[in-house]
Amino acid sequence: MDPRCVKCGRGIEKLYIQYSPGNIRLLKCGNCKSVADEYIECELMILIIDLILHKPQAYRHLLFNMLHQNSDFNTLLFKSSFLFLFLDAYKLWILNESSEEWSGLSLGLKSLGCALLGNLVFFCVLFVFSRRFFTFVKGFSGYKEVLLTMVVSSYLKVYMLSMLVWEFPASMVYIIDLFVMSSNLVALQVITESSFRRCIGLCLGAHALKFFVNWMLK
Numbered sequence: 463m464d465p466r467c468v469k470c471g472r473g474i475e476k477l478y479i480q481y482s483p484g485n486i487r488l489l490k491c492g493n494c495k496s497v498a499d500e501y502i503e504c505e506l507m508i509l510i511i512d513l514i515l516h517k518p519q520a521y522r523h524l525l526f527n528m529l530h531q532n533s534d535f536n537t538l539l540f541k542s543s544f545l546f547l548f549l550d551a552y553k554l555w556i557l558n559e560s561s562e563e564w565s566g567l568s569l570g571l572k573s574l575g576c577a578l579l580g581n582l583v584f585f586c587v588l589f590v591f592s593r594r595f596f597t598f599v600k601g602f603s604g605y606k607e608v609l610l611t612m613v614v615s616s617y618l619k620v621y622m623l624s625m626l627v628w629e630f631p632a633s634m635v636y637i638i639d640l641f642v643m644s645s646n647l648v649a650l651q652v653i654t655e656s657s658f659r660r661c662i663g664l665c666l667g668a669h670a671l672k673f674f675v676n677w678m679l680k
Contacts, residue, residue, distance in 0.1 A: 466526040467491035467498040468519040471599065471655060474498050477527060499527050513617070516644060521652045525611060530601065539606055542613045549619040550577040553635045554676060556625060576679045584672040585609060588650075591664055596654040607653070615649035616642045643669050 464473040472493040478486045491498045501509055501523040512520035529538065554573040589608050592598075601607065618641045625634065643665055651661045 465499070465531060466522055466599075467494060467496070468501065468522040468527070469496045469498075470494040471522060471526075471652070473600070478502060499523055501527075513645075516648045518648060518652050521615070521649050524614065525602075525649065525652060526599075529610065529614060530607070535606070535610075539610050539613075542610065546613045546616055546619065547574075547577055547581065549616075549622055550581060553577075553619070553622055553639075556622070556632055556635055572679075576676050579679065580672045580676045583675050584668050585612065587671055588612065588664065588668045591667075592650070592654065595660065595664075596656045599653050599655060602653040611649050611653050612646055615645045618642050618645060639669075 464475060465477050466473050470491060470493050472491060474489070474491055476489055477499045478488045480486045486502070488497050488500065488502060490496060501512075501520065509520055509523065513524065529535075551570070551574040554576050555569060558569060558573065585605075585608075589605050592608065593603070602611070618638055621638055622635060624630075646669075647658075647661050647665045650656075650665060651658065654661070
């Protein structure tokens with residue numbers, strides 16, 4: 463798939479011209495006449511800040527011009543999905559660690575099983591309904607692309623690891639979940655170019671079903 467302009471989302475043949483190692487010239491988009499992807503010359507921290515601020519341009523750079531251009535797509539998908547599942551299981555373990563009915567190992571296995579089933583429901587709902595009612599950007603309509611988009615846009619789950627070092631109330635995981643859901647919403651809107659109302663309806667519904675499954679298994 464061709465890279466895309468981060469401003470308007472249109473496909474572009476090349477993002478830059480390289481004259482020599484370290485000497486490049488960014489190209490402009492033929493549609494919006496802006497620099498197609500200024501993040502190429504930005505520090506990684508700038509990209510991270512813009513992702514946290516939920517800027518669509520940062521999500522287009524990450525999804526279209528970085529991850530989808532990766533030649534080892536399947537390995538990237540496997541590693542990121544494994545980390546996503548581990549963090550979700552850790553979240554459930556935090557919420558249930560006060561239970562006296564389970565030993566540490568049993569609780570860990572139970573959390574992993576709940577996370578696996580909950581996310582299976584989440585992704586099935588998200589993929590089926592998005593394919594039915596949304597129009598995807600070319601090259602992002604497959605289940606692998608949708609899966610990677612949702613997994614990568616859930617990067618804020620990493621902040622739960624800080625609870626290994628600092629003591630936070632267990633309710634903090636719900637605040638992180640809210641940020642994750644809002645990030646999923648922006649990412650879904652970027653790859654489908656659909657209205658905000660449709661995207662928020664699908665994200666809320668999928669996350670609500672995931673929460674319900676985890677609550678029932680609890």
